[in-house]
């Protein structure tokens with residue numbers, strides 16, 4: 001009988017995730033029924049939404065997450081043995097998957113990868129996967145950048161942010177990245193960002209005024225909190241804000257704190273960006289990337305072309321060993337990843 005290693009969510013998060021929030025168990029897997037396949041994880045994705053989403057899980061449920069897996073047994077014509085698949089199977093080494101897995105807002109159906117060996121399989125969890133599609137559609141469809149415009153990206157050295165900044169350069173924009181270390185800022189310069197701000201060291205308000213003396217036209221927001229208030233207060237009329245993530249508040253459990261500044265959790269502070277939204281007539285749009293599920297291939301194809309053309313650089317932070325999933329998530333929340341965070345089984 002096949003056994004799976006599985007991380008379950010055993011203690012609800014309070015603040016930063018800890019190893020105690022999870023327990024590693026072994027699960028006996030049943031034999032396959034018609035229409036099912038057995039997926040063996042090769043790489044697992046480590047994403048901020050895991051911290052944000054997990055409070056919706058019941059204690060004892062499998063942690064949510066996606067993976068690239070190899071089909072090692074199959075009773076499904078759609079998913080033959082030897083093929084590779086990307087699926088939201090959770091933090092598990094092995095999974096029996098029905099080919100018609102129920103779909104929800106955060107759990108798209110498993111997708112076969114047309115894998116030719118030209119890039120590592122892990123890229124399908126990053127630049128050629130969900131974060132790559134997030135950068136592509138979340139920036140182009142919502143910010144609608146024009147050549148010559150000034151674009152600010154927060155969380156700039158992460159999987160999504162580093163990609164958005166490079167698309168903005170491809171589109172002829174001036175790009176300012178905000179990230180949490182000098183090492184990250186240095187890397188952003190090497191991949192083409194025009195200006196960088198280390199929000200842990202610099203005065204963001206002043207540094208942004210210096211980098212964008214004519215104001216900001218597009219803001220791709222990965223973090224929320226005080227950085228967002230600061231950027232929105234420097235936006236030009238008819239500017240566009242793509243509200244992608246709010247990681248600055250993911251470790252706060254109370255809704256009031258979750259929308260307020262991460263430094264000064266007074267709910268009143270949140271109103272300080274509503275006036276510029278109104279007076280500058282800004283477009284402010286939140287999104288969940290799976291809404292673009294039916295156009296996914298457009299992003300994969302374009303991102304692949306940009307990589308081949310040398311216009312899109314990509315970096316991963318890879319942690320070895322399935323048992324290190326909790327550690328990798330904690331490190332991501334601490335800002336220790338550069339580019340896409342991945343666990344190799």
Ligand SMILES: NC(=O)C1=CN([C@@H]2O[C@H](COP(=O)(O)OP(=O)(O)OC[C@H]3O[C@@H](n4cnc5c(N)ncnc54)[C@H](OP(=O)(O)O)[C@@H]3O)[C@@H](O)[C@H]2O)C=CC1
Nearest residue numbers: 048158159160179180222244245246247248287288289335
């Ligand atoms: N709407 C959607 O459909 C999607 C949304 N997202 C969101 O996009 C954002 C980026 O995701 P992704 O690129 O995968 O993750 P990243 O690779 O950017 O990793 C997270 C980074 O966030 C930064 N960070 C952590 N805490 C804070 C804080 N308090 N304030 C500012 N920055 C912080 C850290 O970098 P640093 O050292 O710079 O602090 C850390 O490395 C997340 O908010 C995520 O939830 C992602 C995918 C889809």
Ligand SMILES: C/C=C/C(C)=O
Nearest residue numbers: 048049244245288289
């Ligand atoms: C699909 C991912 C969503 C967030 C908020 O990270």
